Amino acid sequence: MERRRLLALSSLGLVGACGLEPGGRSRRTVTAWLMKDSASQGFLRRFTRAFERDHPDLRLDVRIQQWTGIGQKVQAALNADSGDGPDVIEVGNTQVPQYVEGDRLLDLTLESSLRWGGEGWLPGLREPGQLLSHQYGIPWYAANRVVVYRKDLxxxxGVKAVPRTREQWLDTSEKLNSRGNQGIYLAGQDWYTLAGFIWDEGGELADDGDGEGWRGTLDTPAALRGMDFYRQLQALGDGPADADEEHPPQAGVFAKGKVAQMVAVPGLARTVVQQNPSLKGQLGFFPVPGPTAARPGAVFTGGSDLVIPNNTRERDGAVAVVGALTGARWDTDLARTMNYVPNKKTLAGDVAGEEGLAAMAAGAAQGRATPSTPQWGAVEADNPIKAYMTKVLTGADPATEARQASRRITDILNRLG
Structure with missing residues (x-):
């Protein structure tokens, strides 16, 4: 799952000391399922103490979940009649559509617009959490790709400034692609990076705009322009045409010392330095360049939203937990603690002191998510986009291959729809 791969860098129960308020009245328990490694234990302890102090009638029980098998577990909790399951659940931002189906999530549109300032949330987190303009998933935190580069190379x-446009990026990469170095390492099937180029051109991976169901749109002129830019950039290095960025892991390739740039989350730089300590202090970051210098390029935004099951017995308590976790105070605290992007553009300045995080936050303002349909996971499992990319990079006709891939995407979405 891309969200887990993008953000990855025992069950833990954080509970109050007792179930009674000072006056002897019972305290209501709000149970939250949060994912492993999303937040540190220190952050969760700080938040739990502060939340229970501010809400003396509530007790917060945080239960850490593993990503493996979580889909089935969440589906079971949402379908349960007992109401004994979690009151708040962290889900990957692109997972929200599959959980909205069947009216199983609480509609939080009113809270979002009137209390939480939802209009300021990052679109890559906000949009996947919506259905028909109703907000079900509340953005918590984000992460996205930037360009990691070698300052010494x-x-x-003779490159004195990082590129701010695509054309400058190509020129810079060409200059760097010499003396035995790769100007950029870009695997041939890095389709999330391709998606950003397609979005920048005004294209989509798939579209339901005609109201007659989803269809693949890799064959549109805009999407083809995005693929053409990918082809030009990928040629300025030796990335394999028939593999993605994990085969082999690009951090290991970068660590060998002959790569000037790669597109990755900033945290991958730590892995590079661990494998090659001589690169400590030599790595820098900049946002993926866009078509013009006016703004960075579009990027896929991974991250998490918080949802509330409709079968919760603690609606008000659950709303209070979500509001606190995603509010400016604790969202910024989490971003600083875990090197994430906060959920609002207006909070980006609070993390501007760290180069990689600042580059990521700048890109997140142009962040997008995969098509908002529950069936998109089946497309990723089969992934005709990867095969399409390899064929184009090895000389096949882009328009012909794009039509075939688009038909395959359409078939998958309609077959399961």
Whole structure:
């Protein structure tokens, strides 16, 4: 799952000391399922103490879940009649559509618009949490790709400033692609990076705009322009045409010392330095360039939303937990603690002191998510986009291959729809 791969860098029960308020009255328990490694134990302890202090009638029980098998577990909790399951659940931002089906999530549109300032949330988190303009998933935190680069190789090539446009990026990468170095390492099937280029051109991976069901749209002129830019950039290195960025892991390739740039989350730089300590202090970051210098390029936004099951018995308590976790105070605290992007563009300045995080936050303002349909997971499982990319990069006609891939995407979505 991309969200887990993008953000990955025992069950833990954080509960109050007792179930009674100081006056002897019972306290109501709100149970939250949060995912492993999304937040540190220290953050969860700080939040739990503060939340229970501010809500003396509530007790917060945080239960950490594993990503493996979580889909089935969440589906079972949402379908249960007992109401004994979790009151708040963290889900990957692109998972929300599959859980909305069947009226199983609480509609939080009113809270979002009147209390939580939902209009300011990052679109890559906000939009997947919506259905027919109703907000079910509340953005918590984000992460996205940036360009990780070698400062020393830039200097050796006479490159004095990082590129801010696509054309500058191509020129820079070409200069760097010399002296035995790869200007950029870009695997041939890195389709999330391709998606950003397609979005920048005004295209989509799939579309339901005609109201007659979802259809693949890799064959539109805009999407083809995005693929053409990918082809030009990918040629300025030796990334394999028939594999993605995990085969082999691009951090290991970068660590060998002959790559000037890669597209990755900033946290991958730590892995590079662990494998090659001589690169410590030599790595820098900048947002993926866009068509013009006016703004960074579009990027896929991974991250998490918080949802509330409709079968909760603690609606008000659950709403209070979601509101607190996603509010400015604790959302910024989490971003600083875990090197995430906060859920609002207006909070980006609060994490501007760290180069990689600042680059990620700048890109997140142009963040997008995969098509908002419960069936998109089946497309990723079969992934005709990867096969399409390999064929184009090895000389096949882009328009012909794009039509075939688009038909395959359409078939998958309609077959399962």
């Amino acid at each position: 830039f200097a050796q090539a």
